Amino acid sequence: xxxxxxxxxxxxxxxxxxxxxxxxxxxxxxxxxxxxxxxxxxxxxxxxxxxxxxxxxxxxxxxxxxxxxxxxxxxxxxxxxxxxxxxxxxxxxxxxxxxxxxxxxxxxxxxxxxxxxxxxxxxxxxxxxxxxxxxxxxxxxxxxxxxxxxxxxxxxxxxxxxxxxxxxxxxxxxxxxxxxxxxxxxxxxxxxxxxxxxxxxxxxxxxxxxxxxxxxxxxxxxxx
Numbered sequence: 001x002x003x004x005x006x007x008x009x010x011x012x013x014x015x016x017x018x019x020x021x022x023x024x025x026x027x028x029x030x031x032x033x034x035x036x037x038x039x040x041x042x043x044x045x046x047x048x049x050x051x052x053x054x055x056x057x058x059x060x061x062x063x064x065x066x067x068x069x070x071x072x073x074x075x076x077x078x079x080x081x082x083x084x085x086x087x088x089x090x091x092x093x094x095x096x097x098x099x100x101x102x103x104x105x106x107x108x109x110x111x112x113x114x115x116x117x118x119x120x121x122x123x124x125x126x127x128x129x130x131x132x133x134x135x136x137x138x139x140x141x142x143x144x145x146x147x148x149x150x151x152x153x154x155x156x157x158x159x160x161x162x163x164x165x166x167x168x169x170x171x172x173x174x175x176x177x178x179x180x181x182x183x184x185x186x187x188x189x190x191x192x193x194x195x196x197x198x199x200x201x202x203x204x205x206x207x208x209x210x211x212x213x214x215x216x217x218x219x220x221x222x223x224x
Contacts, residue, residue, distance in 0.1 A: 019110040019194025024201035026221060033189040033205035033217060034077060040106070040113060040191070041075075049108045056103040057082070061096035073130060077215070079185040080115065081122060083130060085147035087178045094119045100184060110194035117186040127180040132172070139173040140164045146178075190222070200224035 030036055044052035053072040058065055068090060074081040080102065084090060094100065098120065104113040131139060144160045151157065189205040202222040 018196050019200070020196050021110045022193055023195055024191065024193045024203055026203070026219070029203060029219065031217065031219070032215060033186070033191075034075075036191060037075070037113065037189065040104075040109075040111065044104075044106050044109060047106075047108055049106070052106070054104075055080075055082070056105065057090060058101045058103070059090055059093035059097065060099075061093035066090070066093065073181070079117065079183040081181050081183050083127065083179070083181040085142070085145065085176075085178050086121070086180045088147040090148075091182075094182065102184060112192045114188075114190045114192070115184065115186050116188040117184045119182045119184045122181040122183050124175070124180065128175045130181065131175050131179065136173065140168060142176050142179045143168075143173070189217075195224075198224060 041052070051071070054069050055072055056067050057070045058067040060066070066089065070082040070084065070090075072080055073083060098118045100117065100119045102115040102117075104111075104115075106112060131142070134142075140161065143164045144157060187207045191201075191203050191205075193201040195201055202224055204220050204222050205217040206220070208216040208218050
């Protein structure tokens with residue numbers, strides 16, 4: 001089929017963009033990376049970008065790493081929290097190897113933030129408290145989907161949706177037995193800010209190994 005004048009067939013190798021929105025200077029960085037994370041997250045919210053709390057979760061339980069996007073739903077000094085089906089591929093991989101990485105791709109701000117740490121399940125009570133705050137349709141959806149399992153068709157999902165709607169037609173919807181949350185306790189933050197000529201600013205916070213205080217971090221600038 002011939003292409004229209006509006007079609008773009010540019011070679012990806014020809015795509016170029018110079019980053020110049022902002023920069024990072026060591027003297028301006030706080031000692032606690034969570035403070036800088038809060039600042040960047042607020043700026044992502046204020047930039048009105050799509051899903052500013054979207055983060056790429058990467059796991060590796062064997063020879064093959066895997067990645068997917070999840071949504072950040074809470075964070076504090078203890079770590080960053082997301083929710084999922086606890087029988088999904090990601091949950092099985094975390095059970096085998098709790099070391100994970102997170103990536104916030106804030107392209108509109110010419111930024112990315114990567115975080116490494118250990119994922120542990122949150123309590124059922126905390127999971128239920130968040131589950132109750134979800135829209136009713138999302139609550140029903142958590143009962144319908146056996147996440148990561150092979151299914152025969154979309155029609156099967158829709159039939160199960162109708163069945164669950166009828167099952168939970170009245171009253172509160174209980175927490176599904178295979179649904180919960182994970183908290184990633186960070187051991188490393190890397191803040192990346194795009195700069196002209198590909199001389200980007202990269203700063204890495206690593207938890208101080210000689211300290212038993214979770215709030216003590218070593219800060220280093222990395223070459224771009």
